[in-house]
Amino acid sequence: MPALIEAKNITNKFGRQVIHDHLSLEVAENEILGVIGGSGSGKSVLLRTMLGLHKPDSGKVLVNGKSLYALAENDRMSLQKKWGVLFQNGALFSGLSVIDNISLPLREHTDLSAEAVCNLAFLKLQMVGLPPDTADKFPSALSGGMVTRAAMARAMALDPGLLFLDEPTGALDPVSAAALDELMLSLKETLGLSILIITHDLATVLGVCDRIAIIVDKKVETGTVDELAESSNAKVREFFDSPRVKDALSKRRKRN
Amino acid sequence: MASKTRSSTKFAEIKESGGKSTLVLDGDWTVDNAGEIENAVAEIARGEGGYAVRAEDLGKLDTSGALLLKRLLPGKKLPAGLKPQQKAILEFLPDFAEYKPETEKQPPGVFFRTIGRQTFAALEFLQGLLTLIGRVFAVFFRNLKDPRRFRFPSIVRHAQETGIEALLIIGLLAVLISMVITFQGAVQLKKFGAGIFTIDLTVVALLREMGVLVTAIMVAGRSGSSFAAEIGVMTLREEVNALRTMGMDPVEVLVAPRVIALLITLPLLTFIADAVGIIGAGLMAQPLLGVSLEQYFERVQATATVTMLFVGLVKAPAFAFLIAIIGCYQGLNVSGSAESVGRTTTLAVVQSIFMVIMADALFSILFSQLDI
Ligand SMILES: Nc1ncnc2c1ncn2[C@@H]1O[C@H](COP(=O)(O)OP(=O)(O)O)[C@@H](O)[C@H]1O
Ligand SMILES: [Mg+2]
Numbered sequence: 001m002p003a004l005i006e007a008k009n010i011t012n013k014f015g016r017q018v019i020h021d022h023l024s025l026e027v028a029e030n031e032i033l034g035v036i037g038g039s040g041s042g043k044s045v046l047l048r049t050m051l052g053l054h055k056p057d058s059g060k061v062l063v064n065g066k067s068l069y070a071l072a073e074n075d076r077m078s079l080q081k082k083w084g085v086l087f088q089n090g091a092l093f094s095g096l097s098v099i100d101n102i103s104l105p106l107r108e109h110t111d112l113s114a115e116a117v118c119n120l121a122f123l124k125l126q127m128v129g130l131p132p133d134t135a136d137k138f139p140s141a142l143s144g145g146m147v148t149r150a151a152m153a154r155a156m157a158l159d160p161g162l163l164f165l166d167e168p169t170g171a172l173d174p175v176s177a178a179a180l181d182e183l184m185l186s187l188k189e190t191l192g193l194s195i196l197i198i199t200h201d202l203a204t205v206l207g208v209c210d211r212i213a214i215i216v217d218k219k220v221e222t223g224t225v226d227e228l229a230e231s232s233n234a235k236v237r238e239f240f241d242s243p244r245v246k247d248a249l250s251k252r253r254k255r256n
Numbered sequence: 257m258a259s260k261t262r263s264s265t266k267f268a269e270i271k272e273s274g275g276k277s278t279l280v281l282d283g284d285w286t287v288d289n290a291g292e293i294e295n296a297v298a299e300i301a302r303g304e305g306g307y308a309v310r311a312e313d314l315g316k317l318d319t320s321g322a323l324l325l326k327r328l329l330p331g332k333k334l335p336a337g338l339k340p341q342q343k344a345i346l347e348f349l350p351d352f353a354e355y356k357p358e359t360e361k362q363p364p365g366v367f368f369r370t371i372g373r374q375t376f377a378a379l380e381f382l383q384g385l386l387t388l389i390g391r392v393f394a395v396f397f398r399n400l401k402d403p404r405r406f407r408f409p410s411i412v413r414h415a416q417e418t419g420i421e422a423l424l425i426i427g428l429l430a431v432l433i434s435m436v437i438t439f440q441g442a443v444q445l446k447k448f449g450a451g452i453f454t455i456d457l458t459v460v461a462l463l464r465e466m467g468v469l470v471t472a473i474m475v476a477g478r479s480g481s482s483f484a485a486e487i488g489v490m491t492l493r494e495e496v497n498a499l500r501t502m503g504m505d506p507v508e509v510l511v512a513p514r515v516i517a518l519l520i521t522l523p524l525l526t527f528i529a530d531a532v533g534i535i536g537a538g539l540m541a542q543p544l545l546g547v548s549l550e551q552y553f554e555r556v557q558a559t560a561t562v563t564m565l566f567v568g569l570v571k572a573p574a575f576a577f578l579i580a581i582i583g584c585y586q587g588l589n590v591s592g593s594a595e596s597v598g599r600t601t602t603l604a605v606v607q608s609i610f611m612v613i614m615a616d617a618l619f620s621i622l623f624s625q626l627d628i
Contacts, residue, residue: 094593094594094595106287109287112290119354124319127319127350136358139593140592158287190344
């Protein structure tokens with residue numbers, strides 16, 4: 001399967017602190033890739049690098065075979081337009097109501113009528129499981145989990161082919177988190193999306209992701225859960241070595 | 257066999273044959289074409305229904321296309337000839353529900369309502385301000401017993417920010433203002449042959465009014481706004497609530513050090529503005545009035561009195577108190593979004609400058625009653 005986006009030999013440093021050391025990662029078509037790793041291991045920085053928001057110290061990000069950071073501003077923006085992004089803290093526009101937040105990309109990039117834009121935005125709001133009366137609320141009046149879901153709706157506004165989600169289940173209750181997992185699977189199956197999801201949620205990692213990329217020691221190791229659990233790197237194995245994971249893994253094997 | 261096209265666009269057309277009408281879908285129903293599809297859908301929806309829908313030629317379908325398509329499906333029956341994935345999309349979307357914006361109906365009598373609301377808001381502001389002043393005094397007297405709780409490092413930091421870092425701009429401003437007064441005074445007074453009195457005019461104006469007023473306005477713009485913004489952001493991010501839950505009083509930790517710092521720096525800045533202003537006026541007086549520096553300072557010496565200096569300086573702590581309290585009050589009362597921090601900051605500056613000038617007028621009345 002061809003890669004939708006590919007990070008090649010990325011090195012990132014902040015001052016003397018090296019975050020990524022010649023790290024490579026790719027997202028294939030129609031797959032859900034889970035990115036895991038300890039806090040501060042550089043998951044969000046990697047995401048920003050792939051999004052074209054943080055130029056790496058060395059290495060390339062390839063989209064459709066073109067290097068993202070070598071493109072002209074306009075070409076880069078037209079690529080970025082085709083992605084949906086959910087930032088770690090939601091990044092909703094505080095001056096706009098939820099429905100206007102979701103409508104914004106639609107207003108900007110389609111020629112739909114104002115009414116159709118609102119209806120489409122309202123549909124997305126319902127798809128992420130927000131109650132209809134959230135539509136007119138402002139972000140400051142939302143709980144953490146609601147912000148995440150509204151941001152998810154905004155990320156989905158333009159039906160992007162590739163979704164980037166940074167720890168979406170962090171602030172969600174288990175029921176909503178399960179609903180989000182369900183939503184991701186539906187999106188992948190019905191709309192043929194690819195999703196890169198940064199997560200700590202075991203249920204997501206084991207139940208939703210096709211492949212896992214784990215950041216350890218400034219590098220990344222990718223594979224299915226079972227492959228990583230047998231990895232030659234002790235630190236990777238350690239991640240899958242807790243009783244909870246083992247339990248979940250054996251249950252999963254039984255199911256298959 | 258008669259076959260006729262009733263309405264036709266690239267994406268949807270109705271074909272009639274043998275008395276039956278069929279809606280044929282075509283092209284990519286995706287967000288990129290959403291505008292055109294919407295028009296096509298609207299046109300067909302305007303006509304008669306009673307058609308069967310065929311989707312063999314339908315290309316890509318996404319949620320925006322599916323939403324528009326659902327409008328054309330009578331009785332929610334799925335079109336014939338859908339690919340399995342397209343069927344899945346249509347089934348997966350929640351039922352269409354129209355978004356109705358909440359519109360608040362404006363009751364009659366808006367004018368009086370607005371006046372009433374704003375009066376209450378003003379009263380509330382005054383009450384809040386007085387409460388905060390009371391709490392600052394309470395903290396002050398409580399801390400006298402335990403001086404460590406004055407948080408000297410914090411006071412020093414704010415004194416540095418509001419005082420030392422403002423020296424240059426305030427000095428410059430004082431020089432310019434006194435030069436302007438001297439120039440204007442000289443032009444007018446020379447007509448009466450009383451040019452030398454320009455020096456009296458400048459010295460009196462500077463020491464009694466302009467020195468402290470210019471300093472206070474500058475400090476309100478620089479420090480009052482930054483107090484409001486700093487504390488406002490902390491309030492929004494619940495840092496203030498975090499302080500409360502840790503058993504720390506925000507008034508003691510955030511407000512008191514700023515008030516004390518400004519009480520120290522504003523009088524000092526005023527004194528410096530006075531001194532620098534007199535020098536500036538001297539530089540202007542020399543060429544304009546043809547006096548030497550020595551003569552100028554003799555004249556200043558004869559005019560300026562200690563009372564005059566103190567009439568100016570005594571106002572400085574009062575202005576400082578007003579500026580700091582209003583800045584902090586606005587910061588603590590931010591609610592909502594990041595946007596409101598901006599509005600609050602503006603409000604803090606406007607209100608504190610207004611209050612400073614009001615207070616200055618009151619001082620003038622007081623001093624004239626006291627014959628000072
Ligand atoms: N703008 C920045 N300046 C300096 N260091 C940063 C910056 N952003 C992130 N870092 C550092 O990079 C590391 C990885 O951060 P991040 O990617 O946010 O971690 P996480 O994997 O938890 O998302 C952390 O050690 C963080 O301190
Ligand atoms: Mg992160």
